[in-house]
Amino acid sequence: MPDRSHLSWPFFEPKHRELAHKLQRWCETQMPEASGHLDEDCRALVQALGSAGFLKLSVADGKHRPDVRSLAIARETLAYHSALADFAFAMQGLGSGAISLFGTVEQKREWLPRVASGEAIAAFAMTEPECGSDAANMQTSAMRDGNEWVIVGEKTLISNGGIADFYLTFARTGEGEGARGLSAFIVPAENVQIAERIEVVAPHPLARLKYDNARIPADSIIGEAGEGFRIGMETLNLFRVTVGAAALGFARRALDEALGFATSRRFGSGTLADNPVTQAKLADMALGVDASALLIYRAAWQQDVGGTDNRRAAAMAKLHATESAQRVIDASVQMHGGAGVTRGVKVEELYRDIRALRIYEGASEVQRQIIAKDLLKGAS
Numbered sequence: 001m002p003d004r005s006h007l008s009w010p011f012f013e014p015k016h017r018e019l020a021h022k023l024q025r026w027c028e029t030q031m032p033e034a035s036g037h038l039d040e041d042c043r044a045l046v047q048a049l050g051s052a053g054f055l056k057l058s059v060a061d062g063k064h065r066p067d068v069r070s071l072a073i074a075r076e077t078l079a080y081h082s083a084l085a086d087f088a089f090a091m092q093g094l095g096s097g098a099i100s101l102f103g104t105v106e107q108k109r110e111w112l113p114r115v116a117s118g119e120a121i122a123a124f125a126m127t128e129p130e131c132g133s134d135a136a137n138m139q140t141s142a143m144r145d146g147n148e149w150v151i152v153g154e155k156t157l158i159s160n161g162g163i164a165d166f167y168l169t170f171a172r173t174g175e176g177e178g179a180r181g182l183s184a185f186i187v188p189a190e191n192v193q194i195a196e197r198i199e200v201v202a203p204h205p206l207a208r209l210k211y212d213n214a215r216i217p218a219d220s221i222i223g224e225a226g227e228g229f230r231i232g233m234e235t236l237n238l239f240r241v242t243v244g245a246a247a248l249g250f251a252r253r254a255l256d257e258a259l260g261f262a263t264s265r266r267f268g269s270g271t272l273a274d275n276p277v278t279q280a281k282l283a284d285m286a287l288g289v290d291a292s293a294l295l296i297y298r299a300a301w302q303q304d305v306g307g308t309d310n311r312r313a314a315a316m317a318k319l320h321a322t323e324s325a326q327r328v329i330d331a332s333v334q335m336h337g338g339a340g341v342t343r344g345v346k347v348e349e350l351y352r353d354i355r356a357l358r359i360y361e362g363a364s365e366v367q368r369q370i371i372a373k374d375l376l377k378g379a380s
């Protein structure tokens, strides 16, 4: 049972504590078991999370945007148990986030209930082979042709690529240079070709996509033409803190695995945990976990309660939680000795699971840039 003492912090309301307990129970008793077939496992997780009502958290409910504290608690809890379950949950929010934030009533009505029930799988398609962090320079284009948009180009490293029902796609429509000339579109899967499935260190559905004169109705655009960059960045900003929360779940699990191993592994006349060097390591790991939790739930609370621009806090939360989780997990692997690098041992899995979080949805360097820009704005 993971440490849940942070739920008594003042950032939370009773509904957050209830969610944490309910999801924890669900993970222990109802989470579908892995079959080893990635796509089926992912679909089964989306459906199970939808049936249990948890995916409702990741879409706007008509009046309100998603509650970031709930998303963060959900991701931390799921990640503690299963990286794939966290992934299945997170992508429903990221892939439909632009619809929740900026979609028309019709777009929301068509897609959000299906995303929330797990019937439709969502994907977020921004990255291209020649442009990742520098999204303003993307080259995929969308041209208006009568009552349709025609999309031409390629996207890569797209999560849920191959199993998604729609791809929230960003493309150049040319209203201005760089970031000012992009738009966002809802592209149903039948309009997208899967050019290649991509394997990464922590397996999840991922693909390179091709848009070969993909024709979609004119009303598939989200917001106005030219607003795509802002839509993409605001969607990423909404979910940024939750990437940190997933890292926190991984780190908390690595700490618990370390505690379990150190207290049971015989060492001299006692256990590894009696050793002062081990104790110092455990203390550093616990400090990393708590500092991440404070940053994450502060930023999530700011985002929900509003009134402040929380971009700096969200960037700090993602940066610290992902970097610190990497160190905590590495320390846990080290403490496990040879067992730590053995396939099938939980910390070996965590060691692979954490890595990509320092790269996607804004690499650590990009988060540092956001923090520094915000700091310097106040200094000049």
Ligand SMILES: Cc1cc2nc3c(=O)[nH]c(=O)nc-3n(C[C@H](O)[C@H](O)[C@H](O)COP(=O)(O)OP(=O)(O)OC[C@H]3O[C@@H](n4cnc5c(N)ncnc54)[C@H](O)[C@@H]3O)c2cc1C
Pocket: 123, 124, 125, 126, 127, 130, 131, 132, 133, 134, 156, 157, 158, 159, 160, 200, 206, 356, 359, 360, 361, 362, 363, 364, 365, 366, 369
């Ligand atoms: C597992 C996984 C899942 C993904 N899922 C999705 C998805 O669903 N949808 C999607 O659109 N994309 C997705 N991506 C792509 C991801 O968003 C990009 O990998 C990321 O934006 C970095 O882009 P890049 O890989 O092109 O690296 P580049 O942009 O070429 O950057 C390379 C490296 O340069 C450094 N760097 C970048 N910017 C700066 C800077 N400003 N200052 C200093 N150094 C910098 C960083 O170390 C960075 O890792 C996924 C990636 C992975 C690994």
